[in-house]
Amino acid sequence: MFNEPLKCPRAVLFDMDGTLTQPLLEFPKIKAELGIGSGPILESIAQMEISQRQMAQTILMRHERLAAEHSTLNPGCMETLHWLQSNKISIAMITRNSQECASIILQKHRLAFEVVITREDGPFKPNPFGLAYACNRLAVGPGEAWMVGDGQYDIEAAAAAKVPSIWLSHGKDRYFLALPSKTIVDLHELLTLLKSAKGLQ
Numbered sequence: 001m002f003n004e005p006l007k008c009p010r011a012v013l014f015d016m017d018g019t020l021t022q023p024l025l026e027f028p029k030i031k032a033e034l035g036i037g038s039g040p041i042l043e044s045i046a047q048m049e050i051s052q053r054q055m056a057q058t059i060l061m062r063h064e065r066l067a068a069e070h071s072t073l074n075p076g077c078m079e080t081l082h083w084l085q086s087n088k089i090s091i092a093m094i095t096r097n098s099q100e101c102a103s104i105i106l107q108k109h110r111l112a113f114e115v116v117i118t119r120e121d122g123p124f125k126p127n128p129f130g131l132a133y134a135c136n137r138l139a140v141g142p143g144e145a146w147m148v149g150d151g152q153y154d155i156e157a158a159a160a161a162k163v164p165s166i167w168l169s170h171g172k173d174r175y176f177l178a179l180p181s182k183t184i185v186d187l188h189e190l191l192t193l194l195k196s197a198k199g200l201q
């Protein structure tokens, strides 16, 4: 899967925050307010006592809702999604965010995906469940899809699901060990990669 030219996908699975939209969730601030140190947010909340968990979920939802309402799309997002649609390549969105916030973002930016998977739908990334489920729903094999995301969990989930992964770096150095199939800086570069993969067919 690595260091080979990627085959043009039959489906592209997108992460939401930081990938389709500009990164808005301030994770260190949310973690500080939740008092969970540097641990992963959803996993830390799941381990809390019920009363503490409900309070934490309220705090998280407040941050997520605000981020969704003020969200802006990343440059190249609409152009890339239109290109995929006009080339009959399926698109899915897989997020650790909530159903409510995913809906706010989809409506605000008038986006439509064939499959949308949120944390209410099952084990979330880095668990490969969402990716396997999306491939299944879209009737493509894992090797026929690309997972595109800006986070560690996107790349880890893709590796576990055996889906080629594209890491959107926003120009930063990789801060995790999982190895993406390709690293790109922005969605304009994704479109270039897709067009060249299409040309290889």
Ligand SMILES: [Mg+2]
Residues within 6 Å of the ligand: 015, 016, 017, 018, 019, 149, 150, 151
């Ligand atoms: Mg992300």
